[in-house]
Amino acid sequence: xxxxxEIKENFVLSAYLAVKEVWRNRxxxxxxxxxxxxxxxxxxxxxxxxxxxxxxxxxxxxKLDADLIAFQSKSDLLIAASRLERGRLASIRRVExxxxxxxxxxxxxxxxxxxxxxxxxxxxxGVEPGHTGEPGIVSGNQLSTDLADEVIIDRSTAVRSGLKVxxxxxxxxxxxxxxxxxxxxxxxxxxxxxxxxxxxxxTPFFTWDKVRPKSEAEVNGADAVGNVIxxxxxxxxxxxxxxxxxxxxxxxxxxxxxxxxxxxxPGYSAQQSTLNTQGAFTLFIGVLVIxxxxxxxxxxxxxxxxVLKAIGTSNPVVALSAVIQIVVxxxxxxxxxxxxxxxxxLTFPPTVPIVFNGTTSLIAIVALLLIGPIGGxxxxxxxxxxxxxxxxGLSS
Numbered sequence: 506x507x508x509x510x511e512i513k514e515n516f517v518l519s520a521y522l523a524v525k526e527v528w529r530n531r532x533x534x535x536x537x538x539x540x541x542x543x544x545x546x547x548x549x550x551x552x553x554x555x556x557x558x559x560x561x562x563x564x565x566x567x568k569l570d571a572d573l574i575a576f577q578s579k580s581d582l583l584i585a586a587s588r589l590e591r592g593r594l595a596s597i598r599r600v601e602x603x604x605x606x607x608x609x610x611x612x613x614x615x616x617x618x619x620x621x622x623x624x625x626x627x628x629x630x631g632v633e634p635g636h637t638g639e640p641g642i643v644s645g646n647q648l649s650t651d652l653a654d655e656v657i658i659d660r661s662t663a664v665r666s667g668l669k670v671x672x673x674x675x676x677x678x679x680x681x682x683x684x685x686x687x688x689x690x691x692x693x694x695x696x697x698x699x700x701x702x703x704x705x706x707x708t709p710f711f712t713w714d715k716v717r718p719k720s721e722a723e724v725n726g727a728d729a730v731g732n733v734i735x736x737x738x739x740x741x742x743x744x745x746x747x748x749x750x751x752x753x754x755x756x757x758x759x760x761x762x763x764x765x766x767x768x769x770x771p772g773y774s775a776q777q778s779t780l781n782t783q784g785a786f787t788l789f790i791g792v793l794v795i796x797x798x799x800x801x802x803x804x805x806x807x808x809x810x811x812v813l814k815a816i817g818t819s820n821p822v823v824a825l826s827a828v829i830q831i832v833v834x835x836x837x838x839x840x841x842x843x844x845x846x847x848x849x850x851l852t853f854p855p856t857v858p859i860v861f862n863g864t865t866s867l868i869a870i871v872a873l874l875l876i877g878p879i880g881g882x883x884x885x886x887x888x889x890x891x892x893x894x895x896x897x898g899l900s901s
């Protein structure tokens with residue numbers, strides 16, 4: 506018998522022994538698969554929650570067609586803490602290597618909904634029509650002019666408010682000590698562009714400056730001041746070189762990449778670290794649960810393994826049989842858990858920040874499939890070390 510034939514026969518025998526035992530004790534193994542399914546459900550939802558919360562924080566920033574963001578000097582790369590006047594745009598656009606730049610103003614407003622529905626808190630973002638920072642649209646039109654009483658709403662705003670292209674969005678803001686209401690026409694709908702875990706409304710920068718909440722001192726202010734300036738570089742221009750040039754030629758600004766800006770978002774890094782740690786601990790618990798179950802299984806069938814070895818069954822067959830058994834039980838549990846996660850995800854309202862990202866979910870599923878064999882390593886090692894005579898009580 507050649508080596509390949511021997512390996513094939515060992516695999517077939519191992520698979521037969523593993524599946525036969527699983528089938529004969531299917532109630533017990535199904536219970537373990539259900540436990541693994543619950544662990545899978547928890548891991549997938551933690552991953553989806555992390556993706557949803559992170560996505561809600563960074564969505565607009567991460568989708569910018571830009572390379573750099575200019576902040577006010579010493580603002581710690583915090584958009585809300587930065588203040589840049591619109592006049593800086595000309596200076597930044599003159600820097601060699603800059604293809605386009607647009608100012609961004611950020612504030613929070615209340616969107617009044619019809620039929621007495623609960624008002625919706627939203628992020629109001631002032632952008633330069635036709636320049637970097639204005640989101641692309643999936644329906645309708647882009648913003649027309651700098652002074653137009655128009656808005657583009659993102660998909661989240663559209664779903665939660667019921668607004669469509671052509672409707673009028675009524676926004677309530679505080680101007681000094683008074684509540685003011687502004688009616689702005691919805692001209693376009695973009696894809697998901699949440700900012701700070703809030704649905705987003707985009708309007709021309711000067712309209713934003715008119716509408717945004719103001720203190721009593723700002724009500725009669727003449728200068729339009731935004732938060733940051735979004736910069737797109739010409740093709741082939743080095744990001745590092747351009748950042749140095751900008752900081753040298755334009756006074757009192759700090760330059761950050763898109764990645765650095767996202768990492769500086771309030772609570773973003775801590776939030777993601779916390780959720781990743783929870784996911785890791787859940788996987789660790791899964792390893793302990795699976796390892797403990799299969800260790801008990803091996804202890805209960807020491808005599809059977811002893812008989813198999815006494816009649817000539819090799820250690821590789823015993824080990825492979827245990828591995829196949831673990832993989833089958835784990836795979837069934839992960840499959841059930843994945844199906845439950847998918848079904849539950851269909852019931853969540855858009856206000857719940859759950860996002861099942863394909864890549865993140867795939868990584869979680871692969872990790873879950875690996876915890877079975879990892880958790881069963883101790884039991885497999887114990888199985889191959891069983892001595893036939895001792896297992897059958899025949900040794901002196």
